Structure formats: structure tokens, C-alpha cells
Amino acid sequence: MAGLTIDNVTKSFHAFQALKGVSIDVREGEFLAVLGPSGCGKTTLLRIIAGFEKVSAGEVRLGDKVVSSPDLNVAPENRRIGIVFQNYALWPHMSVAENIGYSLKIAKVAKPERERRVAEALKLVDMQGYGDRAPANLSGGQRQRVALARCLVATPELVLFDEPLANLDVHLRASMEDEFADFHKRTGTTIVYITHDQSEAMALADRIAVMDHGRLVQLDTPHKLYHEPATPMVASFISQGIVLPVTVSGAGADGTCAADLFGQPLTLRCRPGDGPRDGALACCRSEAVQVVEPGAPGFDGKIERVIYQGGLARIEFAPDAAPERIVHFVQPDPVTLKPGQSARLAFVGGWLIPEQDPA
Amino acid sequence: MISRSDKDRGQFLALITFIGLIVFVLSFLPLLRLLQETVFSGGTFSLDSIRNGLSDQTVWRATRNTIVVGLGGTVASVILGVVVALIVTLTDVRMRQWLVLCFVTPLMIAPQVTALAWLQVFGPSSPILHFIGMAPPLGTPNPLYSPEGIVLLLAIQYSPLVFLIVRAGLRQLPRELVEAAQSSGAGPFRIIATIILPLATPAIVAAAALTFVSCVGNFGIPAFLGIPANYLVLPTLIFQRLAGGGPAVLSEVAVLSMLIAVIAMIGIFLQDYFSSRRDYRISGTSAALAPYALGRWRIPVEAAMWLLMMVILVLPLTGLILTSLVRGYGVTLTADSVTLDNYRFVIMEHIAARRAFANSFMLSLAAAIFAMFVAIPIGYVIAWHKGRWTKVLNIVVEMPYALPGVVLSIAAILMFLKPIPILGIQLYNTVWIILFAYLARFLVLGVRPVVNGYLQIDRALEEAAQIGGARLLTRMRTIIFPMIAPAAMAGGLLIFMTALSELTVSALLWSSGAETLGVIIFSFEQGGDTKYAAAISALLVAFTFALMLFANLFAKKLPSGVLPWRD
Numbered sequence: 001m002a003g004l005t006i007d008n009v010t011k012s013f014h015a016f017q018a019l020k021g022v023s024i025d026v027r028e029g030e031f032l033a034v035l036g037p038s039g040c041g042k043t044t045l046l047r048i049i050a051g052f053e054k055v056s057a058g059e060v061r062l063g064d065k066v067v068s069s070p071d072l073n074v075a076p077e078n079r080r081i082g083i084v085f086q087n088y089a090l091w092p093h094m095s096v097a098e099n100i101g102y103s104l105k106i107a108k109v110a111k112p113e114r115e116r117r118v119a120e121a122l123k124l125v126d127m128q129g130y131g132d133r134a135p136a137n138l139s140g141g142q143r144q145r146v147a148l149a150r151c152l153v154a155t156p157e158l159v160l161f162d163e164p165l166a167n168l169d170v171h172l173r174a175s176m177e178d179e180f181a182d183f184h185k186r187t188g189t190t191i192v193y194i195t196h197d198q199s200e201a202m203a204l205a206d207r208i209a210v211m212d213h214g215r216l217v218q219l220d221t222p223h224k225l226y227h228e229p230a231t232p233m234v235a236s237f238i239s240q241g242i243v244l245p246v247t248v249s250g251a252g253a254d255g256t257c258a259a260d261l262f263g264q265p266l267t268l269r270c271r272p273g274d275g276p277r278d279g280a281l282a283c284c285r286s287e288a289v290q291v292v293e294p295g296a297p298g299f300d301g302k303i304e305r306v307i308y309q310g311g312l313a314r315i316e317f318a319p320d321a322a323p324e325r326i327v328h329f330v331q332p333d334p335v336t337l338k339p340g341q342s343a344r345l346a347f348v349g350g351w352l353i354p355e356q357d358p359a
Numbered sequence: 360m361i362s363r364s365d366k367d368r369g370q371f372l373a374l375i376t377f378i379g380l381i382v383f384v385l386s387f388l389p390l391l392r393l394l395q396e397t398v399f400s401g402g403t404f405s406l407d408s409i410r411n412g413l414s415d416q417t418v419w420r421a422t423r424n425t426i427v428v429g430l431g432g433t434v435a436s437v438i439l440g441v442v443v444a445l446i447v448t449l450t451d452v453r454m455r456q457w458l459v460l461c462f463v464t465p466l467m468i469a470p471q472v473t474a475l476a477w478l479q480v481f482g483p484s485s486p487i488l489h490f491i492g493m494a495p496p497l498g499t500p501n502p503l504y505s506p507e508g509i510v511l512l513l514a515i516q517y518s519p520l521v522f523l524i525v526r527a528g529l530r531q532l533p534r535e536l537v538e539a540a541q542s543s544g545a546g547p548f549r550i551i552a553t554i555i556l557p558l559a560t561p562a563i564v565a566a567a568a569l570t571f572v573s574c575v576g577n578f579g580i581p582a583f584l585g586i587p588a589n590y591l592v593l594p595t596l597i598f599q600r601l602a603g604g605g606p607a608v609l610s611e612v613a614v615l616s617m618l619i620a621v622i623a624m625i626g627i628f629l630q631d632y633f634s635s636r637r638d639y640r641i642s643g644t645s646a647a648l649a650p651y652a653l654g655r656w657r658i659p660v661e662a663a664m665w666l667l668m669m670v671i672l673v674l675p676l677t678g679l680i681l682t683s684l685v686r687g688y689g690v691t692l693t694a695d696s697v698t699l700d701n702y703r704f705v706i707m708e709h710i711a712a713r714r715a716f717a718n719s720f721m722l723s724l725a726a727a728i729f730a731m732f733v734a735i736p737i738g739y740v741i742a743w744h745k746g747r748w749t750k751v752l753n754i755v756v757e758m759p760y761a762l763p764g765v766v767l768s769i770a771a772i773l774m775f776l777k778p779i780p781i782l783g784i785q786l787y788n789t790v791w792i793i794l795f796a797y798l799a800r801f802l803v804l805g806v807r808p809v810v811n812g813y814l815q816i817d818r819a820l821e822e823a824a825q826i827g828g829a830r831l832l833t834r835m836r837t838i839i840f841p842m843i844a845p846a847a848m849a850g851g852l853l854i855f856m857t858a859l860s861e862l863t864v865s866a867l868l869w870s871s872g873a874e875t876l877g878v879i880i881f882s883f884e885q886g887g888d889t890k891y892a893a894a895i896s897a898l899l900v901a902f903t904f905a906l907m908l909f910a911n912l913f914a915k916k917l918p919s920g921v922l923p924w925r926d
Contacts, residue, residue, distance in 0.1 A: 052822060075367045076825045083826050089819035093841040102837070103827030154827065 002063035002157040003028040003190060004049065009058035009068075011044055011214075018044040020214045021058070026158075026192060031184050033193045033205035037237070041214040042194045046160055049192060050083055051076035062157055077106075082151025082159040086166055088143045090135035096122075096146050097131035103154040121149040124186070141172050148183065161193040165200060177203055198238060202226075210234050215358060228269075231355045235283035242327050244319075246282045248352065251275030257352060262299035262321040270352035284350040289329035291343055298346035301327070303337050313337070317345060370831040378737050378752070385799040386755045389770035390762075396613040396773050409614050421596040422618060424585075425575055428506055428592060429622070432513030432574035437567050439514055440521025441559075443667070445551065447522075448529045451650040452661050459526075461668040463924040466519040467903050469860035470579030471880055472679070472896040473516055478503055478583065479678030479893065486681035487674075504588040512580045515671050517573050521566040523923055528562025529555070547651055568630030572623045576763025578863040579877075583884060593619045594765045598866055606776055609769070616769040620762050627761070676900060683893035701894040705879075712879050712895065718790055719876040723858035726797040727851035730805030735840060735847055737806050742813035743821075756806055759799040764863035771796045771868060790873035796864045801857060805850035808921035812846030815918045845916040852910050853923075860899045 004026040011019040019041045026032045034042045047053040049060060051067065051074060060068035062081075067074040090099050097118050104114045122128050125145040135143060144164060151159055161180070165173045181204055184191055195201050201208050202222040209219045210233075218230040229235035232243045246259040246268065257270045261282065268282055292298045301319040304326065313335040317327045327345060331337055397409060413419075447458050465473060480487055482501030488494035502508065532555065540554045556563075578594040585595055597612045597619075604611075653660055684697045705712045741753050759767050775786040775795070786792040824838045862877030869878045876895060883892035907924060914925050 077828045077830060081826060085819040085823060087817060087819065089817060089823040091820055091838055106828040106833060
């Protein structure tokens with residue numbers, strides 16, 4: 001087992017920069033999710049960690065060994081890294097046991113020892129008795145488990161997951177999520193988990209690295225990402241935060257500041273030292289929205305849409321001061337708001353976003 | 360750690376060097392030698408041999424004939440192939456798989472066998488015409504001994520090629536495009552004219568170019584049908600000059616073979632030009648077109664299709680088999696006069712024919728096995744290591760097959776006329792020069808199914824093995840080879856079938872003791888022993904059918920689309 005250090009890694013394909021100076025420190029035994037929209041560079045990052053792609057600049061270290069740098073690339077087969085591929089990548093011409101035992105055979109492990117370790121790995125994923133089956137005769141979830149067992153049997157330093165749930169149906173996803181969490185707890189393996197699904201990342205990871213346009217935008221715990229997003233992109237990407245312009249008038253010493261949001265005076269949480277500046281944006285959560293009476297502190301606008309979702313409705317509201325900044329929130333039954341109707345909203349709190357999106 | 364990763368790179372470099380060396384020797388060197396002979400024949404740059412070659416009236420006539428039958432054969436093949444592809448792919452005719460099988464089979468039969476079989480249908484000695492009492496008097500020329508006859512047989516030989524390419528193109532059309540036209544009120548013929556044919560244009564153009572190259576390079580059909588009428592095309596002219604003059608006329612025929620290559624190239628460039636101007640890249644993975652219900656036209660259309668299959672397949676093969684059972688020229692076939700003597704003679708008695716069976720069998724088997732094993736690493740590089748130079752590799756591998764076979768044969772003679780330098784081995788006038796030409800010419804037939812197979816395999820399967828610690832050659836052996844082996848087998852089988860009755864290459868390269876079946880059939884026919892030629896041809900056809908059936912047994916394990924006659 002070892003930690004992983006990604007140190008200022010840049011990757012260019014001809015003129016296109018897929019990764020721009022990414023640095024991530026994964027602690028030994030940590031479960032780290034790399035989260036981002038498609039095209040953000042997360043797959044490139046995974047292929048670099050695995051050794052399938054070379055870095056253009058920067059370094060990747062496994063423990064204290066350098067495995068990737070511009071003039072060194074340890075081959076994937078020599079990195080002791082396990083990968084769980086998106087479509088499992090089980091070899092169709094081998095049985096389950098042969099699939100799992102392949103890397104041991106390559107490493108010339110003697111047959112009795114090999115059989116013992118294959119059986120152990122099958123047990124670890126609760127697939128005893130399936131050794132002689134062909135991968136084609138397994139269900140999606142079972143194949144996933146065989147893929148897990150295959151990468152475990154070699155006792156890797158690090159396991160990479162490449163969007164392992166993307167091909168599964170919804171109810172299987174939930175149970176596989178439980179299985180991955182359980183697997184991490186039991187084995188204590190260092191895991192890097194690539195996904196574009198925010199709820200998956202939140203449910204599993206100790207920390208999440210949010211990527212966008214080849215950059216690492218924020219690396220934090222799920223709780224921090226939600227409550228203290230670093231940039232407008234993270235704020236709106238994580239749980240659909242509402243990003244609104246504010247005027248900051250003063251900073252308190254306790255990590256809060258006074259602000260004005262479309263005329264409503266509001267106390268925002270903020271980074272210590274953050275204060276009045278131009279172009280300030282706040283991240284507000286839909287649970288912090290209240291419908292208020294005319295005349296109370298707040299701001300006016302129009303209800304654009306009401307989407308009934310069973311027991312509650314999602315309301316989309318256009319503030320008069322900035323109609324393009326849609327505010328959405330939830331009204332439980334009985335739903336009284338109607339599209340086209342005017343209303344007055346107030347926020348009870350929010351977070352002053354400390355950084356701008358990189359250009 | 361570092362040194363081990365170098366080891367993997369070392370294995371890759373070794374692989375690339377191996378592939379590069381083979382492809383260089385088989386594909387590049389012969390053509391280089393041919394080019395050198397045409398413009399540097401005396402050691403200095405000169406256009407004299409080109410000028411001499413082109414000042415000859417016979418050459419111009421043969422060139423004109425080549426273009427005439429090439430274009431005629433292409434137009435006829437495209438019309439026939441496209442119509443059959445439309446009917447079989449878009450309508451609800453029944454027994455579709457059998458129709459595909461029957462229509463594609465002529466492609467599996469060697470051109471000279473097709474020619475021989477059709478000659479038995481018409482003409483004064485036709486057993487079929489005798490049978491129905493309509494045979495013309497002895498001495499009347501066979502109507503197929505004419506440019507029209509050549510075009511007709513080229514169309515039958517190569518319309519399956521058009522059919523396969525256009526059918527594959529039609530099956531990729533998303534059904535929404537047609538349904539959108541239907542809901543706009545367009546009738547079936549209008550949809551074919553305004554939606555389907557325009558979208559199938561790239562496939563049709565590609566098929567036409569390939570057919571043109573095949574028609575221009577075809578030797579068997581114009582040799583059997585054109586030489587008796589003194590209607591020469593460039594391949595048959597080269598054959599006659601070389602047969603008459605031997606190595607002394609090599610420089611001259613080298614120019615002629617370059618002329619064929621240029622004509623073929625023009626076809627390919629025209630295709631490139633047209634397909635770059637009309638790029639209808641079709642995206643989407645939607646379901647295939649729903650078959651169009653023919654209604655009360657179904658039975659007539661089906662009847663017409665089966666009649667067509669009778670004419671292109673059953674009729675000539677019947678002629679061939681009946682001729683192989685006849686005692687002599689002009690003898691009417693009756694229940695009493697049927698004989699198997701011809702078969703006994705070619706298998707047991709005729710020494711050269713027996714040698715030819717052995718030679719062709721050995722040559723085809725060697726070419727097939729060689730290609731199977733070389734195609735796996737070549738396909739690996741072409742399909743999975745995309746780069747600028749893999750495109751070059753692909754083109755170089757395709758070249759000896761894309762260019763007419765006569766071109767490669769002349770190149771091979773030029774290369775091996777003198778013993779190989781340093782080694783001092785003499786290949787000319789032995790069976791080994793034919794083997795060299797077969798390896799070069801048929802390699803691509805093995806590479807194509809393998810590339811196809813690689814593209815249908817998820818690359819992650821190899822990466823998973825790499826993660827498991829396996830280096831390149833280990834991955835090749837334990838992961839890639841088992842998965843790609845069926846595709847390589849299919850390629851080997853196609854090569855075996857094609858090479859077994861091959862004539863174009865061996866007609867120029869054979870020598871006494873190194874005859875092939877194609878050469879033996881040709882010389883029997885030229886010597887007037889049609890019955891013996893027919894007997895060998897019938898055996899070849901039977902053997903081909905048996906191989907097709909055998910391949911069907913493991914068709915389920917193959918990547919889709921590698922066996923042309925399977926739907």
C-alpha cells in the first residue's frame with residue numbers, strides 16, 4: 001500500500017492541453033474521487049496514473065518512487081496498480097479463475113499458491129464457487145466483482161476505478177456503491193475513483209478532486225465542497241448551487257461578512273480575510289430560500305416554472321434585478337405557487353465564493 | 360524499474376522491425392524494382408523504354424481495349440450489384456441468406472473457371488444446347504469470344520463485390536432517415552432515388568473503383584474469351600509477349616505493366632476525389648432499416664431473383680460439369696456416353712496435372728499460414744496503434760493486392776531473375792518465386808479480417824493484462840492471439856481458397872515442374888482439351904464449396920463480416 005502524489009502534471013496532445021498543472025496528494029489508504037464533467041481531463045489523469053500515457057511536464061510518485069516524469073515512464077505492468085475498467089475488460093476466452101489468476105501466472109507464482117490466492121480473492125468478493133464459469137455467463141454485478149477480485153489478487157499499491165458504475169442500471173448502482181465502500185473498509189486499499197456522477201463521489205469518497213477544463217479546481221471533503229465551494233463552477237456543479245452576484249460591504253473577524261443581494265441585506269459565510277471586492281459572487285443553497293411577504297426584506301421576481309415531482313414541486317424563479325440568474329427551490333405540498341405569478345424571496349444565508357473561474 | 364519498462368519498448372521495437380522488414384520486402388521492394396526498370400533501366404534516368412513501349416500500335420489497341428472492358432465491366436457490375444443489393448437488403452424477400460450465398464459465390468470461383476464454365480453454355484460444343492437440340496453447327500464461333508462476352512463475365516464475376524460493399528453501406532443507414540421521408544409522403548421509388556441512393560453514394564463509388572481495378576487487372580476472363588478472338592487487353596498482351604520473348608522483353612513488358620498500374624491508379628484517385636467531395640458521414644447507432652413489404656409483387660420479385668441465381672450460378676456450373684463428363688469434342692452427352700475418364704486422367708495419369716495439385720495445395724497452404732501469423736502483429740499495429748505511419752503501413756500492405764496481379768508478377772521476375780545477391784539463391788524458374796508473389800499479393804486478405812476483429816475487441820482487455828504485469832509478447836500470446844485467432848483463421852481460409860485456383864500471377868511465373876492448377880486449366884483449354892480443363896475446374900469448385908461449408912461451422916466465433924458469403 002502506498003500514497004500517490006501527482007505533482008504539477010501537464011499533458012498536451014499536440015496543441016490541446018488535456019491537463020494543466022494538476023497537483024493531488026492521495027494519502028495511504030484514502031478513497032479519493034476525481035469528479036468532473038466529460039472532457040475535464042479525468043480520464044487522461046487516470047491513464048497517466050496507470051502509465052498508459054506519458055506526462056508532458058510534472059511528476060507522478062507512488063509512495064516515494066517516481067513513476068512518471070517527462071523523461072521516465074515506468075510501464076503499466078511494473079507499477080503494481082490495479083484497475084477496474086468501465087466495461088470490466090474480462091477476457092472472454094478464460095474462465096473466472098483464469099482471469100483472476102492471470103497476473104499471478106505472469107509473476108510465475110506456483111500453482112498451489114496461485115489457486116489459494118484466487119480462492120481467497122473470490123471469497124473476498126463473495127463469489128466462491130464461480131471459478132469455472134465463463135465471464136459471458138455472469139450478470140453485470142458479478143462481472144464487476146470478478147474484475148475487483150482480479151485487481152485485488154495482485155495486492156496492488158493502488159486501485160484505480162474508471163467510472164465503474166456508468167454501465168449499470170440504477171438499482172444495481174446503489175448496491176455496488178455499498179460494495180465498493182465495504183471493499184475499501186475491509187482492505188484499506190488506496191483508491192482513486194474516476195466519475196462524473198456527483199452523488200457517487202459524495203457517497204464513497206473521503207475527499208473529492210473536482211476538475212474542469214484540465215485543471216484541478218478544488219480538492220476537499222464532500223462536506224466542504226458542498227458548503228464552501230472555491231469557484232462558481234464548483235458551486236453550480238455540486239448539487240446545483242445557485243450562484244448570484246452580491247455587493248460585499250464589510251468583513252467580520254469570525255469568517256462572516258455583510259453583503260447585499262438584489263437589495264436584501266444578508267450575512268454570508270466567507271474565508272477569513274475575504275471582504276469587499278468587485279464582481280463578488282455568492283453560492284446559495286435552495287434549502288436557504290424563503291418565500292416572504294411583500295415589504296419584508298428580500299427581492300421581487302416572477303415564478304417561471306413549477307415542476308411537480310411528487311410530494312413537492314421544484315420552483316424556478318427569475319429575480320427582477322437579474323432575470324437570467326434563475327433561483328430554484330422546493331415547495332412541499334400543498335404547492336401554492338403558479339407560473340407567471342410575482343413573488344418575493346429571501347435567503348437566510350450563503351457562502352461568499354472566494355475565487356473566480358479560471359479563464 | 361526503468362530497465363524493465365525499456366524491455367517492453369524493446370519488444371515493441373522488435374515487433375515493428377519484424378513487420379517493417381516483411382512489408383518492405385514483400386510490398387515495397389518489388390514495386391521499387393519495377394519503377395527502377397521503367398525509368399532507370401540502363402542505370403541512368405531515361406524515358407526511352409517508355410517511349411519505345413508507347414510507340415507500338417498493338418499497345419495502344421490493348422490499352423483502349425483494357426479501358427473499354429474495364430469501364431464496361433464496372434458499369435455492368437455496379438448496375439447488377441446495386442439492384443440486387445437494394446432488393447435483398449430493403450425488401451421482405453424470403454430466404455435472404457440463401458440469396459446472399461448464391462449471389463456471392465461467383466466471387467469465390469476463379470475467373471478462368473467462370474470463363475471456362477460459361478464457354479460450355481454457348482457455342483457449338485455446348486452440352487446444354489445439344490441437350491435441348493439448339494447447338495449451332497460445329498465450327499461456328501462461340502458468341503462469348505467477344506468484348507461483349509468479356510464484359511458480361513466481368514459483371515458476373517465482380518457484381519458480388521459491389522453487392523457486398525453497397526449492402527454493408529445500406530445496412531448502416533439509420534432507419535429514421537427513411538421513416539422521415541416516408542412520413543413526408545414519399546413513395547418507395549422516390550425514397551430510393553432521393554434518400555437511399557444519395558446516402559449510399561460513397562459505398563457505390565468505393566465499390567465502382569474496386570471493381571474497375573479488378574476488371575482492368577483481370578487475366579483469366581480476357582485470356583479465355585479474348586485471345587481466341589485476338590481481342591487483347593494489357594494483361595493478355597503482356598502474357599503473350601513474355602511467353603514469346605522470355606526475359607529479353609522484360610524491360611518492354613515492365614512498361615506495359617506500369618501502364619496497367621497507372622490506369623488502375625486513375626480509378627482509385629477518381630474515387631478519392633468523388634468521395635472527398637460528397638462526404639455523408641452517417642452517425643448514430645439506431646436500428647437497421649425495416650424491410651419494405653412488397654405485397655403482391657413479392658412472389659414475382661422472388662421468382663426473378665431465383666431466376667437470376669439460376670443464370671449466374673447453376674447454368675454455368677451445369678455446363679462445366681456436363682463438359683467434364685463428355686468423351687470428346689462435339690460428342691453428344693447421353694446416358695450411355697457419360698464418363699468419369701476425364702477425372703481419372705487429370706488425377707491419376709497426367710503428370711503435370713498431378714504436380715499442379717500438389718504445388719497449388721502447398722503454395723496456398725503456405726501463403727495462408729504465413730499470412731495468418733504475420734497478420735496478427737500487423738493488424739495489432741494498424742488497428743490499435745493509430746499514427747501517421749500506420750496509415751502508410753496500411754497502404755503499403757494493400758498495394759500488391761490493389762494493383763493488378765500482372766504488375767506484381769513482372770516486379771517479382773525483375774527482382775529474382777538473377778540470383779539473390781550474397782545468398783546466391785535462384786528463385787526464378789522455381790516454385791518459390793510463385794510463393795513469394797502469393798505472400799505479397801494475398802497478405803492483405805489475411806490482414807483485413809484481423810483488423811476487423813481487433814476493432815471489435817475492447818482495447819481495455821489488453822490494458823488489463825498489462826496492468827496484470829504481462830509484457831507485449833506475453834500479452835500477444837496469452838490474450839490477443841486467442842481472441843483474434845478465429846479472425847486470422849478466416850483470413851487464412853480466404854487466402855487458401857483464392858490462391859488454390861489463382862492464375863494471373865502464376866501464368867507469368869510458372870515453369871516446368873512449378874505448374875499451378877490455374878496454369879494447368881489454362882494450358883488444357885489452350886491445347887483444345889476442354890474436357891480435362893473442365894474436370895479440374897469442377898473439382899476446384901466442389902472443393903471451394905466444401906471449404907465454405909467448413910468455414911460456416913465456426914462462423915459464430917468470427918467477427919461479423921469476415922466471411923463474405925455469410926449474412
